[in-house]
Amino acid sequence: MIKHKLDLILNTLDEMFPDAYCELVHHNEFELLVAVMLSAQTTDQSVNKLTKTLFEKYKGPKDFAEAPLAQIEKDIKTIGLYRNKAKSLHNMSIQLLEQFNGEVPHTIEELTTLPGVGKKTANVVVSVAFGQPAFAVDTHVERISKRLGFAKWDDSVLTVEKKLMKAIPKERWIKGHHQFIFFGRYFCKATNPTCYECPLYDICKEPKRKAIKTKHMNEN
Numbered sequence: 001m002i003k004h005k006l007d008l009i010l011n012t013l014d015e016m017f018p019d020a021y022c023e024l025v026h027h028n029e030f031e032l033l034v035a036v037m038l039s040a041q042t043t044d045q046s047v048n049k050l051t052k053t054l055f056e057k058y059k060g061p062k063d064f065a066e067a068p069l070a071q072i073e074k075d076i077k078t079i080g081l082y083r084n085k086a087k088s089l090h091n092m093s094i095q096l097l098e099q100f101n102g103e104v105p106h107t108i109e110e111l112t113t114l115p116g117v118g119k120k121t122a123n124v125v126v127s128v129a130f131g132q133p134a135f136a137v138d139t140h141v142e143r144i145s146k147r148l149g150f151a152k153w154d155d156s157v158l159t160v161e162k163k164l165m166k167a168i169p170k171e172r173w174i175k176g177h178h179q180f181i182f183f184g185r186y187f188c189k190a191t192n193p194t195c196y197e198c199p200l201y202d203i204c205k206e207p208k209r210k211a212i213k214t215k216h217m218n219e220n
Contacts, residue, residue: 001149001150001167005149005203006167006168008200008203009148009200009203010168010172010176012199012200013176013179013180013183014179016179016182016183016187016199017178017179017182017183020175020178020179020181020182021178022124022128022178023044023048024036024039024044024047024048024051025048025051025052026051027055029103029104029125029129029130030060030061030096030104031051031055032104032124032125032128032129033092033104033111033117033121033125033129034051034054034055034058034064034089035047035048035051036121036124036125037085037088037089037092037116037117037121038050038051038076038079038085038089040081040085041080041081042079042080042081046078046079047079049078050076050078050079054075054076057075058075060102061092061093061094061096061097061102062093062097062102063093064089064090064092064093065090065093065094065096065097067090069086069087069090072086072089072090073086076089084116085116087115087116088115088116088117089116091115091116092114092115092116092117095113095114095115096114099113104125104129106126106130106132107126108122108123108126108134111125111126119158119161120136120137120138120157121136122134123135123136123137123161123177124136127173127174127177128174131174133170133171133173133174134173134174134177135161135164135165135168135173135176135177136161136177137157137160137161137164138181139184139190140180140181140183140184140185141160141164141177141180141181141184142157142160143184143188143190144180144183144184144188145160145163145164145180146160146205146206147188147204147205147206148200148203148204148205149203149205150163150164150167151163151164164176
């Protein structure tokens with residue numbers, strides 16, 4: 001990506017979301033890991049509503065490991081894919097106790113050996129919990145990356161991640177990840193994006209979305 005275009009994007013995101021942060025409520029590394037695992041195909045708001053009481057009952061991996069799977073399913077039933085997530089939480093906690101003495105590992109390589117923990121989840125944990133540079137690609141980040149020209153429309157999530165890390169300075173990865181999420185979650189949404197107010201409209205790569213601003217201008 002051309003430097004002046006990259007600078008425009010990063011400076012714009014700094015102006016729009018200078019204090020972007022992880023919105024999953026947690027008090028330690030394990031709670032963060034659980035919250036990220038629960039957040040797959042579910043809103044952070046739904047996860048936070050659930051974990052407010054869940055973390056009062058399950059205070060660590062031992063509680064998840066010893067609880068009957070059916071009970072975990074019942075306790076997280078308010079969110080999508082709860083059966084698969086319950087199984088992953090149960091098995092992840094068992095392995096965490098057996099292989100890591102109940103402590104959340106600090107590396108992506110170790111984290112991704114845990115059941116239900118993929119690259120995106122591991123990236124979030126190492127960056128948010130341990131301050132290690134990483135650029136997790138969720139649906140918001142993927143969408144924004146392709147609309148702003150960091151990646152091609154048919155690029156895989158892994159390819160998007162690699163291209164973002166190549167284009168954006170390493171010291172900006174953690175901050176940039178949260179800003180991309182805020183931009184996608186609150187402004188450049190999947191449906192009904194605020195194209196007519198977007199300061200990055202001129203570099204948008206999605207014709208269907210660009211047409212929204214033209215239509216809005218013609219109507220006004």
